[in-house]
Amino acid sequence: MTTTHTVPQPKIGTVPDVLAAACAIGFIVVLAIAAYWDSSIRVLHLFEAIPYGVAAALCLQQSKAGYMLGVASGSFWLWMAGTLTTFVRNGFERVVMLIQTGQVDRWDQFIAAPAALTTAGLALCSLWGYTRLGSKSARDALSFVWALTAVAGYFIILIWLLAPQYLGMFTRYWPSA
Numbered sequence: 001m002t003t004t005h006t007v008p009q010p011k012i013g014t015v016p017d018v019l020a021a022a023c024a025i026g027f028i029v030v031l032a033i034a035a036y037w038d039s040s041i042r043v044l045h046l047f048e049a050i051p052y053g054v055a056a057a058l059c060l061q062q063s064k065a066g067y068m069l070g071v072a073s074g075s076f077w078l079w080m081a082g083t084l085t086t087f088v089r090n091g092f093e094r095v096v097m098l099i100q101t102g103q104v105d106r107w108d109q110f111i112a113a114p115a116a117l118t119t120a121g122l123a124l125c126s127l128w129g130y131t132r133l134g135s136k137s138a139r140d141a142l143s144f145v146w147a148l149t150a151v152a153g154y155f156i157i158l159i160w161l162l163a164p165q166y167l168g169m170f171t172r173y174w175p176s177a
Helices: 015-037 039-060 064-084 087-101 112-131 139-162 164-170
Strands: none
Touching (some): 015 112, 039 064, 064 087, 064 112, 064 164, 087 112, 139 164
């Protein structure tokens, strides 16, 4: 008599997992388009895309780390571009311009609207996916704080190394930036 071994099947992502991954991939596409238009940010955007790709893969595996990375990276980018600069507001102004006139004067600003929607979608769908997990603990709050700190540090270091001209957006938090 032979014994058959069953190979465990990988987890298949649920609706919030697939939506989180789709939003992360959408944001990576936005980063690629922006980098195509502006060669000065190509390397920055290449490295900026890494956490979003990792979050997409991990969310599809229903990983707590993926959800935390998705919430942290989506929220941090949205906070940075939406409150420290006028990038997001300018993007939605260009959407209104397109609707009203059929034309856009600055596609480099228009792209902020899909960027904001995809990062917000990533953060919200990652949070949604996390809430559906059965294995939550109080320590997860600390892990979320750690993920946000790590993501913020990663992006700030990238900006410092690859695009220091953008460090000025942080001057209200440390005047010597």
